[in-house]
Structure formats: structure tokens, C-alpha cells
Amino acid sequence: GAGVSQSPSNKVTEKGKDVELRCDPISGHTALYWYRQSLGQGLEFLIYFQGNSAPDKSGLPSDRFSAERTGGSVSTLTIQRTQQEDSAVYLCASSLIPESGNTIYFGEGSWLTVV
Amino acid sequence: QKEVEQDPGPLSVPEGAIVSLNCTYSNSAFQYFMWYRQYSRKGPELLMYTYSSGNKEDGRFTAQVDKSSKYISLFIRDSQPSDSATYLCAMSVVGSGYSTLTFGKGTMLLVSP
Numbered sequence: 001g002a003g004v005s006q007s008p009s010n011k012v013t014e015k016g017k018d019v020e021l022r023c024d025p026i027s028g029h030t031a032l033y034w035y036r037q038s039l040g041q042g043l044e045f046l047i048y049f050q051g052n053s054a055p056d057k058s059g060l061p062s063d064r065f066s067a068e069r070t071g072g073s074v075s076t077l078t079i080q081r082t083q084q085e086d087s088a089v090y091l092c093a094s095s096l097i098p099e100s101g102n103t104i105y106f107g108e109g110s111w112l113t114v115v
Numbered sequence: 116q117k118e119v120e121q122d123p124g125p126l127s128v129p130e131g132a133i134v135s136l137n138c139t140y141s142n143s144a145f146q147y148f149m150w151y152r153q154y155s156r157k158g159p160e161l162l163m164y165t166y167s168s169g170n171k172e173d174g175r176f177t178a179q180v181d182k183s184s185k186y187i188s189l190f191i192r193d194s195q196p197s198d199s200a201t202y203l204c205a206m207s208v209v210g211s212g213y214s215t216l217t218f219g220k221g222t223m224l225l226v227s228p
Contacts, residue, residue, distance in 0.1 A: 004158070033215070040123070042203065042218040043159070056215065091158055104216065106151075106158035 002026075004107035006092050012113045013082055021077045021110040023092030031095045032075050033104065034067060038088040046090075049075060082114045118142050121204055121219030130228050134191040138204035138219045141185065145206040145217070148180050150189045153201045153221065162202075163189060194226045 005024040013019050025032050034046040045059040049069045060066070064083075069075040079086055089109040096103075121138045128134055136150075146167055151159035163178040165171045165187075171178045177190040187206075191198055201223045205216040 040220070042119070042121075042220040043205075043216070045215050045217075048215060103161060103164065105161070108156075108158045111156070 004092055004094055004105055006090075006107040006110050008110055009108060010111045010113075012115060015084060015114055016081055018078065018080045019082055019112065021079075021090050021092075021112070023075045023077070023107060025073065025075070025092070025094030026096075026105060029094035029096050029105075030072065031097065032069060033093040033095075034075070034077050035091045035093065035106075036061075036088045037091060037109070043091065046077070079112075082112075084114050087112055087114045118217050119204065119206065119219040122222055123220055125223040125225050127225045127227065128194055130194060130196060130226055132194050132226070134194050134198070134224060134226075136189040136191075136202050136204075136222050136224070138187050139185055140187070140206060140217075142206075142208070142217070143182075143185065144208040147207045148178070148187050149205040149216070150176075150178060151203040151205060151218075153203060155200075159203055191224075194224075196226045196228050199224055199226050 007022045032049040035043040036046055037043050047054055047067050048056040051072045052069050064080045067077045089111050091106050091109045093104045093106045119140045148165045150163040152162050153159045165178050165180050168180045168182045175192045179188040201221040203221040204219040207216050
């Protein structure tokens with residue numbers, strides 16, 4: 001597609017349930033990033049993919065969070081046993097090559113509310 | 116001290132005003148500096164991109180980087196109501212191998228007609 005596509009755009013889930021968030025990056029972009037944006041907070045880095053591998057997953061807040069990428073394209077961020085503090089916007093971004101300073105393009109985000 | 120500090124605002128200005136948005140940072144290794152604009156319930160959109168120190172101009176927008184002071188600015192001339200959004204500064208280091216950005220919390224700008 002023309003831009004980074006994320007789904008679902010909105011998700012309301014009950015505390016304790018698992019959720020999956022999907023990201024389809026710009027075609028041909030090898031680098032993919034997940035960020036989280038909580039109310040009143042800046043964007044917080046979660047994980048970076050180069051191809052299908054994740055050289056940096058240092059931002060994942062707990063072992064309830066995991067992510068994978070398949071075929072060097074689509075990525076899924078999974079949150080298990082969701083907690084209310086997981087409520088946030090989860091933003092996916094991609095860049096053509098993973099060099100420092102390379103332009104990163106963001107999707108519209110998946111707005112997660114845990115009730 | 117957070118790596119990147121940015122006043123959250125809101126900053127309210129009348130249409131036509133010159134707007135100044137700023138960030139300070141503590142990590143002297145930052146070399147790439149960006150400004151993103153984020154409309155309500157939308158993803159961040161890249162506005163300006165600067166490498167190292169200096170000025171960069173694009174239409175009504177000017178980005179300035181002062182590495183000696185660890186201070187970056189975004190100026191918006193002839194501000195329009197459509198400029199009402201949250202502006203996020205972001206920066207990254209050279210040689211990290213990938214573009215992991217460190218963001219400020221964003222400044223909300225409101226331009227009234």
C-alpha cells in the first residue's frame with residue numbers, strides 16, 4: 001500500500017484478555033518499528049525489526065509483550081493478559097533501510113483501551 | 116533528567132502569528148533532528164529533518180539546531196488554523212545502525228481564526 005497500515009484502528013478489550021495488533025509496512029521497507037504513545041507521554045520505543053529478526057526488543061515493557069514479523073513484511077504485536085496500564089496508542093513505523101537518520105513513516109496507530 | 120524535554124503547552128496563538136516550538140536535550144550524541152506533526156487521532160507525520168547544526172527552511176517552516184546549547188527549534192510563519200496539532204521533536208544518534216528515535220512529549224498548538 002501507499003502508507004503504513006495498522007489494524008484494528010480501535011480495540012476495546014477486557015482486562016486479562018490477549019490482543020493482537022497488526023502492521024503492514026510500506027512495500028519494500030526493510031526496517032519496522034513499534035512505538036507506544038500513552039496519554040500525556042511521548043512516543044516510547046518498543047521493538048525494531050530488520051527483516052524478520054528483532055535486533056532490538058529492549059523497549060518491550062514486560063514479558064506479556066511479544067512481536068513477530070513474517071516474510072519481511074507484516075508484523076504482529078501481541079499483548080497477553082492485558083492490564084489497564086496497557087491502554088495506549090500503538091504506532092507502527094517503517095523505513096526503507098535501517099540506517100541512523102533514515103526517514104521513518106508512521107501508521108495511524110491502533111488505539112487500545114483495556115477496561 | 117529526561118533525554119528530551121519539550122513543553123507540552125497548549126500554546127494558543129491567533130492566525131498569522133509566528134510560532135516558536137522548542138526542545139532541549141541532554142545526549143550530545145544526537146545528530147539527526149526531526150519535527151513531526153500529529154493531528155488528533157492520527158499518526159505522526161514528518162515535517163522537517165535536519166542533520167547536525169544549522170537551519171533548514173521549507174515553506175512556512177524553519178528548523179534550527181544549536182548543538183552547543185543542545186537546543187532545537189521549529190518556527191512556523193503565518194500560522195494557520197490548519198496548523199493546530201501536536202508537534203513532536205525527535206532525534207537519533209549516528210552509527211546506531213537503525214533509526215530508533217527519542218521523542219519529546221509534544222507541544223499542543225492551537226491557532227485560532
